[in-house]
Amino acid sequence: MTTFKVTVEDEQADELKKLLQDVSFVKSIEEEHTPIANILEEPESPYTRIKKILDSAKGKDLFKEIGDPSEWQRQIRKEWDRDF
Secondary structure: OOOOOOOOOHHHHHHHHHHHHOOOOOOOOOOOOOOHHHOOOOOOOHHHHHHHHHHHHOOOOOOOOOOOHHHHHHHHHHHHOOOO
């Protein structure tokens, strides 16, 4: 015996089921409903992921507390040079 697993759109499932029931050598038909969220999607490119992150950060004033960017960077570098 051979088992086939076929994925079809929900709207077409009933039609396929009726068709298969009329075939004499089909022994059984099992249905499994998979939520759309569980279907694997193509992995996003790094560019797409970064773009989504930047788009979600728009308008949030993430760095508004930084008055002088150059001084802020100097302070960050001083932290890197510390001896722990």
